[in-house]
Amino acid sequence: MTQGVETTPVPGLVVLRLAVHGDARGWFKENWQRERMVGQGLPDFGPVQNNMSLNVRRGTTRGIHAEPWDKLVSVATGKVFAAWVDLREGESFGATYWLEMDEGVTVFVPRGVGNSYQALEDGTVFSYLVNDHYVPGTVYPALHLADESAAIPWPIPLADADVSDKDRANPRLAEVTPMAPRRPLITGAKGQLGRALAALHPDATLVDLDELDLTDPDALAAWPWQDHDLILNAAAYTAVDAAETPEGRATAWAANAAAPAALAAIAARRGIPLVHYSTDYVFDGREVEGGHREDEPFAPLGVYGQTKAAGDLAVATAPKHYVLRTSWVIGEGHNFVRTMARLAADGVDPAVVDDQVGRLTFATELARATRHLVDTAAPYGTYHVTNGGTPRSWADYARRVFELTGHDPARVSTTTTEEYAAGKQLSPRPLHSTLCLDKLAATGFESTDADQALTDYLAHLG
Incomplete structure (x- = not known):
């Protein structure tokens, strides 16, 4: 069950506060509950694939990646700092939003909005529920994690973070080709x-x-x-x-x-x-x-x-x-x-x-x-x-x-x-x-x- 739905400066990016039920054994949450979430304003986006990524060390940073599908992102275990940059064609291109996520926060990310996060604890697992199938070898818009116009305040400096060579080579915003609308x-x-x-x-x-x-x-x-x-x-x-x-x-x-x-x-x-x-x-x-x-x-x-x-x-x-x-x-x-x-x-x-x-x-x-x-x-x-x-x-x-x-x-x-x-x-x-x-x-x-x-x-x- 969601406790609330919040809009953001990025059009279509929605934050959901989830009810997490915990006791001495651990916790339980409804990470995706179609009827309730749609009823509170989340798009009925029809997920078809669930992806999860394990981040072994604190400081692991991934992104900023935009794909041609919608996704519902959440934390399975641990805590992350997450940031989004709008890479869609239009007036909101370059708009940003960030927040800290734990198991009680889920975010709906529209098609074409760049997604990124930084693990704040060892052993963090991040989950993506998406409404289209990933096609290997396909290239989508991406943005450099240190882009000056986005100015994302990473809690752990990128110089000390674990970042892939691929993500270090992502372009600045001025060099990004915006994702065209459907x-x-x-x-x-x-x-x-x-x-x-x-x-x-x-x-x-x-x-x-x-x-x-x-x-x-x-x-x-x-x-x-x-x-x-x-x-x-x-x-x-x-x-x-x-x-x-x-x-x-x-x-x-x-x-x-x-x-x-x-x-x-x-x-x-x-x-x-x-x-x-x-x-x-x-x-x-x-x-x-x-x-x-x-x-x-x-x-x-x-x-x-x-x-x-x-x-x-x-x-x-x-x-x-x-x-x-x-x-x-x-x-x-x-x-x-x-x-x-x-x-x-x-x-x-x-x-x-x-x-x-x-x-x-x-x-x-x-x-x-x-x-x-x-x-x-x-x-x-x-x-x-x-x-x-x-x-x-x-x-x-x-x-x-x-x-x-x-x-x-x-x-x-x-x-x-x-x-x-x-x-x-x-x-x-x-x-x-x-x-x-x-x-x-x-x-x-x-x-x-x-x-x-x-x-x-x-x-x-x-």
Whole structure:
């Protein structure tokens, strides 16, 4: 049990005063008690490895080392003088803090903060509980123990201390390359949604299939997940009709179900929030008053919808997850709105289905909702995200595109889904794709009206 949690001048560095129960036999303490410590403000950092170092002689001094993982440091036996220097990129670079530690003190050290200590008694044992595995041969930032800017007041002068040759060769602060912060990872970065997400996360790492194949276990295992604090999975197989073919079916299941499952396992193991994007195709398109809600049972009509539903279920196994279901996405690239604008300009009079009803979702709106949910720490779970306003048919939107681009909307004729599909190898389409936005609105997000967004989109097409 902790007796108190104290903050320090180094952001994220937290000191815990532990209750130590002693008698004539010795003492006992709860060195790591997840429920109580997290409840008092310690991050739920998910430790995976415990390291211990024995310091035979008083004066043994180790550090100053910064690693790309969080750690909970404590004394198993003896007493130490411990010091920390912030070696992370940012305004707090070079900030310091020190204190004396015995068995009653534990300190949480965030990723990138340099850790060091000096044994004040013979036979001191120091313990590290860390949330990533050590990789031999990897070099991380380090600082000289005698750095003048840190000015650590070592109780035992370093000239009299037992210091390794390696630590004596560590650089001064001016020569240290700060540890870069964790960054979001955006998969499917070349797609319409990926590009919109990248615009709102300029520091993100952008990958597509050629940089990271999410269906390749070896590629996933080799990826430096420790460098990321958020996964935005915009990668998907969206060839709805091709998914009904033998080759397309296998590809769709790999990309839309197996890959999200693999990402969910990684996110769960490393405590990384995972945002995944889904579709109205997980439902059968029956008309629902107010639109389909997040808890409606799945009833996909085709292979594409089946694989996306499987992906939704897999992602939900990650404790920190958002599944954002959407419909009729319009972004930078080939899409319905651009096609209608081109047909209008080329003098083509299209026949467009009028029995499929829903709302457009502009990729910028989906990206904006993503940023909102993450930044406000909205409760994890599934959310429906589209633009707002009155649901319309594809034919209605086509006429509106013609009108906004200066063409006669009467040039757009109508057809039914059944008539349009006659003689074609098409996947079945849900007829009613309107998604209820109440759950999203409850988080404080105001959806932009689809009609206004369409007007703005076409104005920027030139």
